[in-house]
Amino acid sequence: xxxxxxxxxxxxxxxxxxxxxxxxxxxxxxxxxxxxxxxxxxxxxxxxxxxxxxxxxxxxxxxxxxxxxxxxxxxxxxxxxxxxxxxxxxxxxxxxxxxxxxxxxxxxxxxxxxxxxxxxxxxxxxxxxxxxxxxxxxxxxxxxxxxxxxxxxxxxxxxxxxxxxxxxxxxxxxxxxxxxxxxxxxxxxxxxxxxxxxxxxxxxxxxxxxxxxxxxxxxxxxxxxxxxxxxxxxxxxxxxxxxxxxxxxxxxxxxxxxxxxxxxxxxxxxxxxxxxxxxxxxxxxxxxxxxxxxxxxxxxxxxxxxxxxxxxxxxxxxxxxxxxxxxxxxxxxxxxxxxxxxxxxxxxxxxxxxxxxxxxxxxxxxxxxxxxxxxxxxxxxxxxxxxxxxx
Amino acid sequence: xxxxxxxxxxxxxxxxxxxxxxxxxxxxxxxxxxxxxxxxxxxxxxxxxxxxxxxxxxxxxxxxxxxxxxxxxxxxxxxxxxxxxxxxxxxxxxxxxxxxxxxxxxxxxxxxxxxxxxxxxxxxxxxxxxxxxxxxxxxxxxxxxxxxxxxxxxxxxxxxxxxxxxxxxxxxxxxxxxxxxxxxxxxxxxxxxxxxxxxxxxxxxxxxxxxxxxxxxxxxxxxxxxxxxxxxxxxxxxxxxxxxxxxxxxxxxxxxxxxxxxxxxxxxxxxxxxxxxxxxxxxxxxxxxxxxxxxxxxxxxxxxxxxxxxxxxxxxxxxxxxxxxxxxxxxxxxxxxxxxxxxxxxxxxxxxxxxxxxxxxxxxxxxxxxxxxxxxxxxxxxxxxxxxxxx
Numbered sequence: 038x039x040x041x042x043x044x045x046x047x048x049x050x051x052x053x054x055x056x057x058x059x060x061x062x063x064x065x066x067x068x069x070x071x072x073x074x075x076x077x078x079x080x081x082x083x084x085x086x087x088x089x090x091x092x093x094x095x096x097x098x099x100x101x102x103x104x105x106x107x108x109x110x111x112x113x114x115x116x117x118x119x120x121x122x123x124x125x126x127x128x129x130x131x132x133x134x135x136x137x138x139x140x141x142x143x144x145x146x147x148x149x150x151x152x153x154x155x156x157x158x159x160x161x162x163x164x165x166x167x168x169x170x171x172x173x174x175x176x177x178x179x180x181x182x183x184x185x186x187x188x189x190x191x192x193x194x195x196x197x198x199x200x201x202x203x204x205x206x207x208x209x210x211x212x213x214x215x216x217x218x219x220x221x222x223x224x225x226x227x228x229x230x231x232x233x234x235x236x237x238x239x240x241x242x243x244x245x246x247x248x249x250x251x252x253x254x255x256x257x258x259x260x261x262x263x264x265x266x267x268x269x270x271x272x273x274x275x276x277x278x279x280x281x282x283x284x285x286x287x288x289x290x291x292x293x294x295x296x297x298x299x300x301x302x303x304x305x306x307x308x309x310x311x312x313x314x315x316x317x318x319x320x321x322x323x324x325x326x327x328x329x330x331x332x333x334x335x336x337x338x339x340x341x342x343x344x345x346x347x348x349x350x351x352x353x354x355x356x357x358x359x360x361x362x363x364x365x366x367x368x369x370x371x372x373x374x375x376x377x378x379x380x381x382x383x384x385x386x387x388x389x390x391x392x393x394x395x396x397x398x399x400x401x402x403x404x405x406x407x408x409x410x411x412x413x414x415x416x417x418x419x420x421x422x423x424x425x426x427x428x
Numbered sequence: 429x430x431x432x433x434x435x436x437x438x439x440x441x442x443x444x445x446x447x448x449x450x451x452x453x454x455x456x457x458x459x460x461x462x463x464x465x466x467x468x469x470x471x472x473x474x475x476x477x478x479x480x481x482x483x484x485x486x487x488x489x490x491x492x493x494x495x496x497x498x499x500x501x502x503x504x505x506x507x508x509x510x511x512x513x514x515x516x517x518x519x520x521x522x523x524x525x526x527x528x529x530x531x532x533x534x535x536x537x538x539x540x541x542x543x544x545x546x547x548x549x550x551x552x553x554x555x556x557x558x559x560x561x562x563x564x565x566x567x568x569x570x571x572x573x574x575x576x577x578x579x580x581x582x583x584x585x586x587x588x589x590x591x592x593x594x595x596x597x598x599x600x601x602x603x604x605x606x607x608x609x610x611x612x613x614x615x616x617x618x619x620x621x622x623x624x625x626x627x628x629x630x631x632x633x634x635x636x637x638x639x640x641x642x643x644x645x646x647x648x649x650x651x652x653x654x655x656x657x658x659x660x661x662x663x664x665x666x667x668x669x670x671x672x673x674x675x676x677x678x679x680x681x682x683x684x685x686x687x688x689x690x691x692x693x694x695x696x697x698x699x700x701x702x703x704x705x706x707x708x709x710x711x712x713x714x715x716x717x718x719x720x721x722x723x724x725x726x727x728x729x730x731x732x733x734x735x736x737x738x739x740x741x742x743x744x745x746x747x748x749x750x751x752x753x754x755x756x757x758x759x760x761x762x763x764x765x766x767x768x769x770x771x772x773x774x775x776x777x778x779x780x781x782x783x784x785x786x787x788x789x790x791x792x793x794x795x796x797x798x799x800x801x802x803x804x805x806x807x808x809x810x811x812x813x814x815x816x817x818x819x
Contacts, residue, residue, distance in 0.1 A: 084511045098506045107502060107706075114498070114710075115489045115676035120475045143534060143702040150700065154545070179697035285506035288705035306570035307698075309541065311534040314679035315498075315706045319505075 083383075088406035091385040093222070093252075093362045095285035096402045097336070099319060100329035103284070106322035107315040114314065122317030127324050128293060132265050137298040140305060141312050145251055145279035145292035149173050152214060152247045152275055152294075154307040157182040161213030164205055166196045168390035170222040170249060185212070194224045194356055194364075194393070198232045202239035214245040214275075220252045220261070223390045223398040225358025230262040237272055245273045245300065252360040254283035255334055261359065268295050275300055280316070282361065283330050284323040291316035337361045337401045344399075344407050351420055362400040364393070367418075372397050375417065382413040474774075479797035482776040484613070484643075484753045486676035487793045488727070490710060491720035494675070497713035498706040505705065513708030518715050519684060523656050528689040531696060532703050536642055536670035536683035540564050543605060543638045543666055543685075545698040548573040552604030555596055557587045559781035561613045561640060576603070585615045585747055585755075585784070589623045593630035605636040605666075611643045611652070614781045614789040616749025621653040628663055636664045636691065643751040645674035646725055652750065659686050666691055671707070673752065674721050675714040682707035728752045728792045735790075735798050742811055753791040755784070758809075763788050766808060773804040 089096065099107075113119035129136050142148050153176040157163060163177050167186035174184040185208065187200050196217065205212060217236070219228045228236075237246065248264045267274040279292035291312050294301065323330070341363055345355040348365050356364045367375055372394050376387035384406075386399050399410060480487065490498075504510035520527050533539050544567040548554060554568050558577035565575040576599065578591050587608065596603060608627070610619045619627075628637065639655045658665040666687040672678035682703050685692065714721070732754055736746040739756050747755045758766055763785050767778035775797075777790050790801060 089507070092508045094508065095506050098503075104502055104505075107505070108499065110679070111495055111498060112489075113679050114495075115486050115672075116480070116679050117483045117485065117672075118475075119679060143700050143704070146702060147700050154698065176697065281506075281508075288501070288504050288507050288510060290702045290704040306567065307545065309534050309538050309700055311537055311681045313534070313681040313704050313707055316704055 086383050088384045088402055088409045090400045090402045090406060090410055091387055091398075092287075093282065093360070093400045094287055095282060095333055095337075095361065096400075096406065097285065097333060099285040099323065100326055102326045102329065103286070103319045103322045106318040107289070110314040110318035116314075119314060122314055122321060124291070124293070124312070124317050124320045124324075127321050128295075131324055132295055134265070134269060134295055135298070137301060138268060138295055140294040140296070140301050140308055141310075141317075142292050142294065142308055143290040143312055144281055144287070145249065145277040145294075146172060147290075147308060148275070148277040148292055148294040149247070149249065150176050151304045151307045152245070152277075153177055153182070154180060155304045156213040156245055158213075162211050163214055163216050164201065164208075164212050165216035165218075166201070166221070168223055168393050169216070169218045170251070171390075173216045173247070173249075182213070188392070189224070193226075195226050196221060196228055196232075198228065198236050198239075202236060205240050205244060209241040209244065212244060214247055215240065216247050216249070218249040218251070219264075220256060220359045222249075222252065222360070223362070223364055223393070223396075224356050225252075225360040225363050226356065227256060227258055227261040227359050229260040231260070233262075233264055233267075237267060237274065243273055245275060247275045247277060249277045251277065251279045251282055253278065254330060255337060255361050256359040257338065258359050265295050268297060271297055273297065273300060275304075280320050280323060283333055284320070285333070286316060286319055286323065289313070289316040289319055291320050340401050340404060340407055344401075344411060347411060348414070351415070351418075353414075353418065356396070362398055364396040364398050367395050367397055369395055370418075371395060378417050379410075379413055382409075382416065384410050384413045386410070477774050479775045479793055479800045481791045481793045481797060481801055482778055482789075483678075484673065484751070484791045485678055486673060486724055486728075486752065487791075487797065488676065488724060490676045490714070491717055493717045493720065494677070494710045494713045497709040498680070501705040501709035507705075510705060513705055513712060515682070515684070515703070515708050515711045515715075518712050519686075522715055523686055525656070525660060525686060526689070528692060529659060529686055531685040531687070531692050531699055532701075532708075533683050533685065533699055534681040534703055535672055535678070536640065536668040536685075537563060538681075538699060539666070539668040539683055539685040540638070540640065541567050542695045542698045543636070543668075544568055544573070545571060546695045547604040547636055549604075553602050554605055554607050555592065555599075555603050556607035556609075557592070557612070559614055559784050560607070560609045561642070562781075564607045564638070564640075573604070579783070580615070584617075586617050587612060587619055587623075589619065589627050589630075593627060596631050596635060600632040600635065603635060605638055606631065607638050607640070609640040609642070610655075611647060611750045613640075613643065613751070614753070614755055614784070614787075615747050616643075616751040616754050617747065618647060618649055618652040618750050620651040622651070624653075624655055624658075628658060628665065634664055636666060638666045638668060640668045642668065642670045642673055644669065645721060646728060646752050647750040648729065649750050656686050659688060662688055664688065664691060666695075671711050671714060674724055675711070676724070677707060677710055677714065680704070680707040680710055682711045731792050731795060731798055735792075735802060738802060739805070742806070742809075744805075744809065747787070753789055755787040755789050758786050758788055760786055761809075762786060769808050770801075770804055773800075773807065775801050775804045777801070 124141050125136055125139050128139055149172050162183050162185050164185045166189055177184050190197055265276055275294050275296040281287035345363055348355050354366045372389050379386045515532050516527055516530050519530055540563050553574050553576050555576045557580055568575050581588050656667055666685050670683035736754055739746050745757045763780050770777045
């Protein structure tokens with residue numbers, strides 16, 4: 038180790054000191070850290086020069102309360118059992134459910150995989166819409182199952198609940214579970230609480246429904262509600278939640294499922310039950326720091342409204358999002374070359390979400406990043422080009 | 429947050445400062461941390477008053493190099509992609525294998541589960557010895573499969589390789605894979621490299637063998653060798669390794685499998701592919717800090733030799749271990765009440781490993797913890813009681 042004790046503690050303090058200090062300091066420290074980060078991959082040398090608007094991350098990072106808790110957790114790095122980090126107990130209180138209604142996972146991605154592995158045995162399929170968060174469909178394929186994918190409404194890009202109900206009943210024997218992302222990724226559109234009721238009342242008795250509420254915390258629309266109360270009612274509903282979005286813990290890997298105990302019990306053998314101590318301590322602290330989450334929500338929505346208004350005024354229509362990302366119409370241009378053009382300007386956006394390949398998904402980043410996005414957008418696209426569709 | 433910025437940074441510095449500073453400081457800081465740890469469970473109030481000799485942990489915790497790397501990783505806590513933490517690349521170099529021979533997992537526990545889920549479909553069973561690390565057998569049961577468990581040699585508690593080969597051939601159609609823990613947990617005994625060859629040459633063509641090398645780094649015996657070279661040869665061997673033991677990252681959850689690419693490919697859909705950034709950065713740093721691992725090995729073996737010599741002299745025979753734990757004969761007493769008696773003296777040991785229920789497994793802890801263990805042992809057991817077997 039060539040790092041002196043002094044620079045080590047200095048670096049640690051600097052890293053931790055980013056937390057309440059706003060965007061600029063944070064960006065600066067990230068840059069500083071890159072120089073000395075262990076295991077740095079040369080291909081990512083330019084990581085910090087990129088505006089990161091492609092993964093729906095919380096660009097501001099976890100608040101000081103969470104970083105402090107994660108730092109404290111290292112005292113137990115070598116232990117299997119340790120005091121603290123009782124995420125399950127805290128979540129049970131938070132949601133008003135019992136411990137056995139919860140499965141703590143490595144991000145909500147583990148929930149999605151585990152539901153697939155559990156309920157797609159014997160050739161059963163998952164039913165959902167396209168485009169949506171495709172991880173569930175990809176996992177189905179990887180375990181030699183498949184998906185029945187219904188289109189979104191042509192006009193408003195919303196999920197067609199009546200069509201899901203109809204297909205679920207007509208093909209009930211083929212279907213292992215229904216997948217619904219609410220709000221949907223990549224559109225950012227909600228399924229209303231009335232539509233959720235219509236769905237659950239209309240499905241064949243006992244058919245499990247996985248409702249992915251990864252972006253729950255960003256929703257303002259009063260017609261939306263979480264579906265957790267249906268779990269309490271005992272309906273076969275599995276809610277996936279994550280600390281990766283509003284809580285900014287994507288790289289720490291922690292999420293959870295809320296579901297009736299008998300479904301959790303079926304899923305548990307396929308879950309790793311193996312979430313790390315730093316994520317556990319961080320998640321508990323995040324649950325207790327409602328103020329920081331409210332700040333992130335407000336900041337995110339304000340930036341989203343500003344940028345989408347600017348795009349709409351510029352002649353490029355956006356889909357009205359309730360999340361920390363939005364989709365903008367490219368007025369007939371295909372998205373992949375556009376993504377590549379943005380990348381050349383050091384702005385990461387996208388990816389393609391077939392069949393909506395003439396829309397671009399943009400995550401909300403820092404104010405600076407959004408300015409870089411708008412600047413690049415105006416360089417790539419002419420103003421008022423609504424009538425120049427290329428294809 | 430009632431924690432001032434000053435006490436926060438002070439606490440962080442203190443926590444990080446434990447790392448090169450030896451056992452006493454570390455214990456003290458752990459204690460200090462407990463008072464303010466978030467999500468602390470009341471039932472674990474006495475955590476620090478217990479000598480932790482029941483989970484084969486590295487009681488000294490990760491070295492400064494690793495804690496520093498983990499602290500730096502928090503800069504990317506909110507990201508999905510980030511520079512650094514290329515554990516797979518580092519491990520490929522370390523083992524002289526290719527990237528596609530590796531699966532990075534949440535501890536080696538995930539490897540064990542994933543191998544089970546992958547190779548025990550359609551009612552196949554796992555073949556192994558008992559007692560061994562029973563996680564594999566428990567997982568088999570949880571997914572409605574089962575295990576064929578052969579006894580250890582009556583006399584020396586070693587694994588009977590000829591018997592495993594014989595059963596594997598006689599019942600080949602029933603068997604999904606063979607499990608071998610080397611060195612074995614709970615006995616601490618190795619399977620020699622000659623015996624591994626005998627096993628691999630004797631098994632039916634293509635039958636996968638999972639070799640759990642969790643305690644690899646503690647072995648001194650020259651008759652032992654890792655089985656990684658068999659992977660390079662292309663044999664159907666899956667090696668499970670972990671950063672939970674010598675690297676002291678049990679709570680961070682990182683381990684890996686080394687196997688032929690076609691086996692990794694079969695396993696990957698059942699793996700979460702979701703290891704957190706702090707564990708990745710920590711693991712890369714641990715791989716580069718051979719000196720710290722050598723120190724832990726030397727310290728562990730010295731303490732193990734001291735305590736086992738003392739027990740042997742006291743009239744209680746120990747099984748010659750090559751790991752960071754050992755088994756001691758209780759001269760005919762059943763282990764569960766003994767574990768309870770130790771627990772009353774604030775020493776955690778055990779658990780029972782049927783059918784060896786008249787042996788006690790003891791992990792190597794700090795010098796202080798081993799003194800507390802010996803003191804408690806002498807209070808619970810009379811000296812020279814070899815002839816007082818209770819049946």
